[in-house]
Each structure stands twice: as structure tokens, then as C-alpha cells.
Amino acid sequence: MSWKKSIEELRRRERLSEKMGGEEPVSRQRGRGKLTVRERVAFLADPGSFHEVGKIAGKATYGPDDELEAFTPSTSVTGRATLDGKPTVILADDFTVRGGASDAAIWQKMVQSIRMATEYRMPLVQMIDGTGGGGSVKSLEKDPRTYIPETPGWNEIVHGMTQVPFVSLALGPCAGMGAGRVAASHFSVMVKELSQVFVAGPPVAIALGENVTKEELGGWKIQGQNGTVDNVVDSEADAFEAARRFLSYLPPSVHHLPERTAPTDDPKRKEDFLLSIVPTDGKTPYKPRRIIEAAVDRHSFFEIGHDWGRGMVCGLARIDGYPVGILAGDPFFLDGAWTADVCDKVTRHMDLCSMFHLPVVHFVDCPGFAVGVKAETAGVTRAGVRTMTAIYQASVPVCSVVIRKAYGLAGSAMMNQSRTKWRYCWPSGDWGSLPMAGGIEAAFRKELAEAENPEELKAQLYRKFEAIRSPFRTAESFLAEEIIDPRDTRPLLVDFMHHAARIVETGEFRHGYRP
Structure with a gap:
């Protein structure tokens, strides 16, 4: 039988x-x-x-x-x-x-x-x-x-x-x-x-x-x-x-840490083109993906969501073998302004990184939330505040590299600024509560209207405030922690990742209410 x-x-x-x-x-x-x-x-x-x-x-x-x-x-x-x-x-x-x-x-x-x-x-x-x-x-x-x-x-x-x-x-x-x-x-x-x-x-x-x-x-x-x-x-x-x-x-679950692979790239690699990639006129766009690729391990960048929320580049990469989440403003789309869909994209990506214990590197170029009827109709205010809340609720270390613009509420949401600011600023940094362009004309409307030569006065005002907006003056007050040579970005991010690896912890990601 x-x-x-x-x-x-x-x-x-x-x-x-x-x-x-x-x-x-x-x-x-x-x-x-x-x-x-x-x-x-x-x-x-x-x-x-x-x-x-x-x-x-x-x-x-x-x-x-x-x-x-x-x-x-x-x-x-x-x-x-x-x-x-x-x-x-x-x-x-x-x-x-x-x-x-x-x-x-x-x-x-x-x-x-x-x-x-x-x-x-x-x-x-x-x-x-x-x-x-x-x-x-x-x-x-x-x-x-x-x-x-x-x-x-x-x-x-x-x-x-x-x-x-x-x-x-x-x-x-x-x-x-x-x-x-x-x-x-x-x-x-x-x-x-x-x-x-x-x-x-x-x-x-x-x-x-x-x-x-x-x-x-x-x-x-x-x-x-x-x-x-x-x-x-x-x-x-x-x-x-x-x-x-x-x-x-990613790790197999929230109860594991992401796996570091054997490094395949020089942690001290420096790219000379970074010194001139951002145009000095403050207006002409540049390609943020080139900056990402120069900073992370070669061929490791994996983009997520290329076709939507295009004012922000999101993805995953490795830095000295460590997995990392990437955010980078893209000035080719509304100068990098945060529209409602950009906000949703950032929220989703920050949650992914917090869920699976991935430190985040944010290459900042943000002129603020998108302005206008179209942006408001799409609900940019609510979406923007939700994104700011998500960034402040994030459970992982964030390193911000300020490439160019950081203005207004959206510009402030480069990281949770109530925590240790692990932040590097390029000399091309341009920040404030609102852009200088247009603001000078509004603030000095009366003086310009009464001036014998309004154009000459406007030029003088622009020269004055151009000096005031120098990133070195911000650094004098320790409001910009470090101004760096752009070519040093990768070595500094390698250092950040080694420190971040010491504090990331396993476990479920829980967050509070979001408006």
C-alpha cells in the first residue's frame, strides 16, 4: 500500500x-x-x-x-x-x-x-x-x-x-x-x-x-x-x-535597517563642473539631475515619479553604499515652485523614507509655493501645509544642500528646522521671506515716483540690496551654517551618511494629525 x-x-x-x-x-x-x-x-x-x-x-x-x-x-x-x-x-x-x-x-x-x-x-x-x-x-x-x-x-x-x-x-x-x-x-x-x-x-x-x-x-x-x-x-x-x-x-520590513552595500565609488570624488553648473544670473535654469549624479554613488540614482509633480525630482540612491532618499528642486518647471502636485509628491516621498529608515538629502531650489488662481484652485495652500507637516514629522535625518533659491513657507520646509540643521549652502544661495525682484519697486514706490531719475535710483537700490543678500552676510550671523565649495558636496554628504547611520532606528513609522 x-x-x-x-x-x-x-x-x-x-x-x-x-x-x-x-x-x-x-x-x-x-x-x-x-x-x-x-x-x-x-x-x-x-x-x-x-x-x-x-x-x-x-x-x-x-x-x-x-x-x-x-x-x-x-x-x-x-x-x-x-x-x-x-x-x-x-x-x-x-x-x-x-x-x-x-x-x-x-x-x-x-x-x-x-x-x-x-x-x-x-x-x-x-x-x-x-x-x-x-x-x-x-x-x-x-x-x-x-x-x-x-x-x-x-x-x-x-x-x-x-x-x-x-x-x-x-x-x-x-x-x-x-x-x-x-x-x-x-x-x-x-x-x-x-x-x-x-x-x-x-x-x-x-x-x-x-x-x-x-x-x-x-x-x-x-x-x-x-x-x-x-x-x-x-x-x-x-x-x-x-x-x-x-x-x-529598501529593507525587507520596517523592523530592519536598509542594507549598506560595498562602496563602489570614491567617497572623496569631486566634480569640477559643479563650480559653474548654476548660472550666475540667478534666473537661467540648470539640470538638477546632474548635481544628484555628481553627489551620489555613480549610476545609483533611481528616479521615482518623473512624469508628475515635475518641479521636484524624487528618487533613491546610494552614498558610499548607504541607501538614501533624494529630493531636488527642478527650476525647469515654474522655477521649482511647489504646486499642489509637487507638495503631494514630496509628502509621499518623505513618508516612504521615514517608513523604511532612509536618510534624506534635499538639494534645495525653491522660490516658494506656486502663486496664482490656477495654483489656488488646485489647493496649493492645504497641500503645502500638509507637506510642511510631513517634513516636520519625518523620523529620519535630513541634510539640506541649498543650491539656489529658498523663499517663503515652502523654502523654509527644506528640513525640520527645529532639529539640528545639517545643512550646506552653495555660494549661489538666494534666500529670504520674499524675492528681491519686484519687492524693491513695491517698497520704494513713493521714492521712485518722486525721484528725478527713477532708473538711476532703482539701480542704486538694487546694488545696495544685492550686497545685503550676499550669502556671506547670512553666514556671519550663523543663519547659514556652512557655505561650501560645490565641489565638496559629495565628500560632505558621505560624512553625513556615516553619521546618519548611527542614529536611524527600526520600528513602525507613526505620525500625528496632518491638516
């Missing part, structure tokens, strides 16, 4: 599961230029590392003799793997089974995956391709009743995001709960022309009077530019690489 027959039955069911939705749906999936769910898992995970959980879960049909006649696997493939040698939980949707609709799913597989990631302190990577919601109206024919909406697993998602990194890859149409899972993550990616994200698809939009395609409703040009997703890539392979790259900077 043995269990050989049972093992043979197990292998048969596993083979049925590997067929996914069947030959025709699999062919359609590939015909759309998409990988199947099992191909995706194989490309994402380290070779041979994936251990599947719940492989034979699905819907079975039995004949009169109680023998299995047909089997449809669930709409998700779940399990454990390693990514670059690091344990990770994978939750991948199978669009070939009823388009990933949850009325064909076993939701417990999703919940189990999230619980496993949370309890065993492993990142979660979701490959989302389908509705993941309540299925279709046709499902009511089989089960003739409606229900009060409930979202199984949402509590696990909310708690899990306070514990471990969540990465979501949108690899097809993601509607309803599928769209929700894309947004409920620390880092999300869309593939151009392949994926769309929306709360409900075109048929619902059409019923409401908007005749749109999937791409027009929720394509990458919309969701990549409004911040619903962080990054947009060209292919599924690029999405897998982005997931690996993002996770390489």
Missing part, C-alpha cells in the same frame, strides 16, 4: 493548473503582446526560487462517479521567491481566467499572500492584470442576489503597508479592486500601451456619457502624469527590473 495514486492525482491537477485559462485565452493573451502569469513569475523571480502556494486551488467539476471532469484554476498565482537573493512574496493575476474577475477567484489566496509578507517580514510584489473586483452582471444569473459591498483583505493591505514594502506592477487593464491594489502600494509601475488603470472601464464611462477607449480613460499619459502610478516603462521586462531596483534600496 502507498499513496502513489494520490500523488499522481496531485500531479495531474498541477498540470491542469499550469494550463491557466486554456489554449484559446492564453493565445489571446500572447496576441496582445502580454506574457502569461507564469511567464511573468519566471521572469521576475530568481531562477528556480519560486515556491507556489495554492497551485491546485480553483473550480472543479465532478462527474457522476465523483471523478474530476474539468478544472479551472483561480485567477491568481501566489507564492514565495527570491529577488536578487532576497525573500519576497509574489501575488500575480491571471487574466486568461475570466479576465481576472473576482467572481472566478479565491480571494483567500490574496489575503494569505499579504499576511505572509507582513508576518514574515518580506516585501510583496503584485503583478496586476484584471478587475479583481466583483466580476460582471452575468455573475448574477448564477447567484441571483446582490450584496452590500465588502473588500476582503483590505484590512490586511492597510496593515501590511505599515510593515513591508508593497510594489504593484500594472500589466494589463486594472479596474475596480485591481486599480485599488495598484494605488495601494509604496511603488507602482505601468507599461506603456499595455496597461490601463481606472475605477471602472469604458462601458461604465460610456453609460455616463463619456465615449472613451481604455487608453483614453486610464492610460499611462493620464495615470503617469497625475501620480496615480509612480513610474511608466516601455515593457514588462522593464517593469520587473524597476521592481527589483526599487526593492534593492
Whole structure:
């Protein structure tokens, strides 16, 4: 006697599961230029590392003799793997089974995956391709009743995001709960022309009077530019690489510190071009990414959110092997003014860094909050105050490098200035409660109006106040702690990171109320 027959039955069911939705749906999936769910898992995970959980879960049909006649696997493939040698939980949707609709799913597989990631302190990577919601109206024919909406697993998602990194890859149409899972993550990616994200698809939009395609409703040009997703890539392979790259900077959970890798760059490296990268006229923009790349370890900068909130460059990098969060004002967009979406972007990035214990380096060039009807209509005041609060609630060390402008409330939010100011200022620094330009004319309106030669008087006033605004005068009063040679930026940041590493601590990130 043995269990050989049972093992043979197990292998048969596993083979049925590997067929996914069947030959025709699999062919359609590939015909759309998409990988199947099992191909995706194989490309994402380290070779041979994936251990599947719940492989034979699905819907079975039995004949009169109680023998299995047909089997449809669930709409998700779940399990454990390693990514670059690091344990990770994978939750991948199978669009070939009823388009990933949850009325064909076993939701417990999703919940189990999230619980496993949370309890065993492993990142979660979701490959989302389908509705993941309540299925279709046709499902009511089989089960003739409606229900009060409930979202199984949402509590696990909310708690899990306070514990471990969540990465979501949108690899097809993601509607309803599928769209929700894309947004409920620390880092999300869309593939151009392949994926769309929306709360409900075109048929619902059409019923409401908007005749749109999937791409027009929720394509990458919309969701990549409004911040619903962080990054947009060209292919599924690029999405897998982005997931690996993002996770390489983060610890596996909030109960671990980020891992320092062996340094690959000279900690004392100095770049001569930094001495002249900022134009002396105070107006012409420069490329902040060149400054970032000169300061961090070579080829280590990974940008997040390139296509939205473009007045601020955000990302992750390494400095002498230590992972670090990066913020840098971009003067090519409204001179770097903080619009409502820039504020949201900064808030989100500061929270990510605090959550996973990444010190932050902020390259400051901020003329203040964006001004005007458009900015106010977008809610810049509320968003700005929330961002300032988030910066002051941050639990990690912040080093500010003032490159050029720092004006007003937004300019003051370069760090929590009630704590030790670890700050370096370039000679190009230009700061104050408001810019000189325009302010002189307003303050001396009467004198200019009565002057015999208004232009000459204005020129004299500008020369006077130009001398007053010298960063050296600020440093005389210790209001600028250190004026530095721009070429010394990297060595000084290396020093900062070594000190920051001494004080970062593990644990959950908790913060108070935000207005």
C-alpha cells in the first residue's frame, strides 16, 4: 500500500493548473503582446526560487462517479521567491481566467499572500492584470442576489503597508479592486500601451456619457502624469527590473535597517563642473539631475515619479553604499515652485523614507509655493501645509544642500528646522521671506515716483540690496551654517551618511494629525 495514486492525482491537477485559462485565452493573451502569469513569475523571480502556494486551488467539476471532469484554476498565482537573493512574496493575476474577475477567484489566496509578507517580514510584489473586483452582471444569473459591498483583505493591505514594502506592477487593464491594489502600494509601475488603470472601464464611462477607449480613460499619459502610478516603462521586462531596483534600496520590513552595500565609488570624488553648473544670473535654469549624479554613488540614482509633480525630482540612491532618499528642486518647471502636485509628491516621498529608515538629502531650489488662481484652485495652500507637516514629522535625518533659491513657507520646509540643521549652502544661495525682484519697486514706490531719475535710483537700490543678500552676510550671523565649495558636496554628504547611520532606528513609522 502507498499513496502513489494520490500523488499522481496531485500531479495531474498541477498540470491542469499550469494550463491557466486554456489554449484559446492564453493565445489571446500572447496576441496582445502580454506574457502569461507564469511567464511573468519566471521572469521576475530568481531562477528556480519560486515556491507556489495554492497551485491546485480553483473550480472543479465532478462527474457522476465523483471523478474530476474539468478544472479551472483561480485567477491568481501566489507564492514565495527570491529577488536578487532576497525573500519576497509574489501575488500575480491571471487574466486568461475570466479576465481576472473576482467572481472566478479565491480571494483567500490574496489575503494569505499579504499576511505572509507582513508576518514574515518580506516585501510583496503584485503583478496586476484584471478587475479583481466583483466580476460582471452575468455573475448574477448564477447567484441571483446582490450584496452590500465588502473588500476582503483590505484590512490586511492597510496593515501590511505599515510593515513591508508593497510594489504593484500594472500589466494589463486594472479596474475596480485591481486599480485599488495598484494605488495601494509604496511603488507602482505601468507599461506603456499595455496597461490601463481606472475605477471602472469604458462601458461604465460610456453609460455616463463619456465615449472613451481604455487608453483614453486610464492610460499611462493620464495615470503617469497625475501620480496615480509612480513610474511608466516601455515593457514588462522593464517593469520587473524597476521592481527589483526599487526593492534593492529598501529593507525587507520596517523592523530592519536598509542594507549598506560595498562602496563602489570614491567617497572623496569631486566634480569640477559643479563650480559653474548654476548660472550666475540667478534666473537661467540648470539640470538638477546632474548635481544628484555628481553627489551620489555613480549610476545609483533611481528616479521615482518623473512624469508628475515635475518641479521636484524624487528618487533613491546610494552614498558610499548607504541607501538614501533624494529630493531636488527642478527650476525647469515654474522655477521649482511647489504646486499642489509637487507638495503631494514630496509628502509621499518623505513618508516612504521615514517608513523604511532612509536618510534624506534635499538639494534645495525653491522660490516658494506656486502663486496664482490656477495654483489656488488646485489647493496649493492645504497641500503645502500638509507637506510642511510631513517634513516636520519625518523620523529620519535630513541634510539640506541649498543650491539656489529658498523663499517663503515652502523654502523654509527644506528640513525640520527645529532639529539640528545639517545643512550646506552653495555660494549661489538666494534666500529670504520674499524675492528681491519686484519687492524693491513695491517698497520704494513713493521714492521712485518722486525721484528725478527713477532708473538711476532703482539701480542704486538694487546694488545696495544685492550686497545685503550676499550669502556671506547670512553666514556671519550663523543663519547659514556652512557655505561650501560645490565641489565638496559629495565628500560632505558621505560624512553625513556615516553619521546618519548611527542614529536611524527600526520600528513602525507613526505620525500625528496632518491638516
